[in-house]
Amino acid sequence: MSSTTHLDPTSPSRARRDREKAETRQRILEAARELFTTQGYAQTSMRRIADQIGYTATAIYHHFQDKDSLLNELCAVDFRALGEALQTMDKIPDPVTRLRLMGQNYVRFALDHPQQFRFMFLVERPIPGPECVTIDPAENGYQFLLANVREAIAAGRLRPEFTDPEMVAQILWSGVHGLAAIHLHSPEKTHPWLDLRDPDATAAVMSDIVLRGLLREPSA
């Protein structure tokens, strides 16, 4: 019963098969990403994903549990990319300046990667997904934002009434997130009554406003 028939994990052929399986898995992910981003999640069927890479829809189920976990995995990748983009600023000494630039980078990321951004934050999530825990907090953009808010509070830069770093972080996030969402949703003239200002300029002004409302007087 416990004989290791066919199970040798050190065999070279086993390694090759593992590699091939990983490659197939990767090709599924790439096809799904392209179709999800160009056609939308609901408009992309498992059969079309499979067609694109010469497989049958059922083959996908040997690599992923269901359609949702395809999207989940793509989101995880994009989350990591966003987190890394934000963390490039940890060399800046002033935490408040970091907060300001993070906001502007967030908006820019959203406009540069509209589909991924939509994926991560705008698409209606089917179900929490228990294995979403795989996201490393160190690579998590929100944790980085939170750390910077904590640093600003610890340095006494914020007004004394702001003692909850989570709430301050969520307020900062909300501003840039909403700006990105509005621009993503009204790319052209979908709403003729809405004359959108330049997103980067608006993000900069918004950062100034929110930070002035947050900071102690002397730094105004």
Place this chain on the structure above:
Amino acid sequence: MSSTTHLDPTSPSRARRDREKAETRQRILEAARELFTTQGYAQTSMRRIADQIGYTATAIYHHFQDKDSLLNELCAVDFRALGEALQTMDKIPDPVTRLRLMGQNYVRFALDHPQQFRFMFLVERPIPGPECVTIDPAENGYQFLLANVREAIAAGRLRPEFTDPEMVAQILWSGVHGLAAIHLHSPEKTHPWLDLRDPDATAAVMSDIVLRGLLREPSA
């Protein structure tokens, strides 16, 4: 050709039939609203909507073009309600207080009508839609926000560098819009690393912060 066979718009029986048709249409809308809000849009099928009121799915197509226009009509109703709710505040004398309350009402509306809010602002729009000529109900709310910003500027309440009412309005909107979007997207524990604060409290604090950053000194 132009004989009015069967078309007499003044006939009483015609009026009765019109009323009955309108009632059926209304019952469809009510059933759709309940199912959309309790089960979600994607999880609600035309057949289930029809079942709920004793019809067949195809009957709905005599009253509405397709499933989307069902949700569209519900959205129009709700956003008109939002616009009117926001405008009830025009009795408040202080334009800045109006702006503060508008933001908090916006967040509450989004959380009270998650499906409609998502559909209006978050869902990927397929195409502007040519017969969307019916005035966008969101327009009223934005125009009202804009008018209040203009009034605040004209009254000299804002710092002198804020001369563009559109940009100020879009900044104010972005904050509450982003807060609503974040809460709508993470209703439960979809993101275990995110410990969301109470949305109403956060909206209130955010309004204070943004307005302090916007206002002239004396009113701090």
Place this chain on the structure above:
DNA sequence: GAGATTACCTAACACCGTTAGGTCGGCCTG
């Protein structure tokens, strides 16, 4: 009564996500 209108129905289409069960080539053991 004749004919048009209409609110609703049944049946079906094409497609969806997903599962059951089979095929078949390569690997491991003897």
Place this chain on the structure above:
DNA sequence: CAGGCCGACCTAACGGTGTTAGGTAATCTC
């Protein structure tokens, strides 16, 4: 080398979806 196992992939199918074609029967106008 023989033989069995494994697993990546397939075909076929299930129950569901939004939507359409075409029919029926009641009602209206004349």
